[in-house]
Amino acid sequence: MNIKIAKNSGFCFGVKRAIKIALDESKNFDKLVTLGPIIHNPQMVQKLAEKGITSIDDIDSASHEPVIIRSHGVTEQTLTRAKKEDIHVIDATCPYVSKAQQYVKSLSKDGYPVIILGNKDHPEVVALRSYVEGEVYVIAGIDELPDKYFHKVGVISQTTQRLKKLQALISALLAQSKEVKVINTICNATSVRQDSTRKLAAESDVMIVIGGKNSSNTKMLASISQELVPTHHIEEADEFDFKWLDGVDNVGLTAGASTPDWIILDVYNKIASYLDEAKDKVRNVEDIPGYKEEKNVYE
């Protein structure tokens, strides 16, 4: 029997980097706070708490301990406030998000009304929007496109949006604009996870999808996989049932972008040790057969 993990699985580059920064910095400080949870995962939140890293809701709740900015980024106003209060800021904003913030600021400075494609309540979008000085519209799709003609307009996207949605927006906008300047700030972490899950499912007899039952990106992976092969969606290794391996030659694993590495490792090691008791435990997701996280294609 073979076990393989989808080439792109688990944490994306930005989240992985933010958590590493937080853990590294926890060695320098007794107490650290993050502005909002670094990731919506209870096990990870607990692990961070053990290292003295807790989460606060806003900068006003900080009491002069160093503040970590998570991968989504924060508003320009929050940064100004932190500076004014002389709070030590550890910036773990995803570099792709930081770039998007710079782009949106520059579009705005160049006099472009700005359209942001994204979920207006998402922290990344709230932060992005704060970098616009003039006219700005946050829209979830073409249905919310303002009913006006633009002599010039700048467009930017939340990094997790789908390219198809951006393409549809630009097509609609071209019919009501003279000049459209679009910066494609979409990160391919989501789509490569879906693509590599689809690929692995096609060559597996059973798929184990690891991640939060309420994680929308993990549920999407389970749904893609289920269309091709029997699929089990679990949150932790405890839920794994060895009966799932009956009559199976090829086991496929995959994990959502919010699934911590050690949960993936637990599941892999549980299955691997069942197959070969003497086998050493794997300690890094990178060492699971099949794993090969790609860099963003065009960065």
Add this chain to the structure above:
Amino acid sequence: MNIKIAKNSGFCFGVKRAIKIALDESKNFDKLVTLGPIIHNPQMVQKLAEKGITSIDDIDSASHEPVIIRSHGVTEQTLTRAKKEDIHVIDATCPYVSKAQQYVKSLSKDGYPVIILGNKDHPEVVALRSYVEGEVYVIAGIDELPDKYFHKVGVISQTTQRLKKLQALISALLAQSKEVKVINTICNATSVRQDSTRKLAAESDVMIVIGGKNSSNTKMLASISQELVPTHHIEEADEFDFKWLDGVDNVGLTAGASTPDWIILDVYNKIASYLDEAKDKVRNVEDIPGYKEEKNVYE
């Protein structure tokens, strides 16, 4: 019986303007030349010849008579050459085309590789291209899109392209670019002629489409109309057959963007006088019932 013409028919704004400039200037000069025919219509060429306006192929064939630049525009090199030779230039370039030339020059100056959507042999595109100083691609559609990633790219279109083609190009380009700056230089003269022909055909019992048998925009109008109602495509009033009016209540007329006004008037007056011998002849296309040429929607 009613006769009506499609709201948008015949010469577009740019061609109408160029011919007016040529005829007006012919009063000031005994001899004038145009760089290439102002329009591909034999009757119009003859009418201009009577006013002392002939056509030459290139600036080197000019012998110091004033040179008229037709609506398509000319290359920057041609203008430089004319200046050097001290030739008097009468610029009848369509203002929409002039703007496109300025846009393409400015994209190029700002360091954008430029993609021009258009027919590379068309005089308008040859001229447009001459305003680019750096990297430039002239493509007829997405099949010809260069297979490379663009950190930034500027896109512009031949004015007569279809919006759908530009939209498809931008969608494809977004998948292989970081920044796309597109100037929508498409003029709606072609699409409004098609739309208003479709509308009139739907409420007519017979349609008369006037224009060159080899004019592709006129043939398109005939084809659109034919789908809805019996349609006759004629080049001149002589071809009109009164039998076509048998049992008809509503007659619809339309004409391609290259059809001179007097040919449209001849056809209209022929039908109108048949219906009412005493009727005064109409002398302007604008006075034919139904005609209402729109300005470009967004200019």
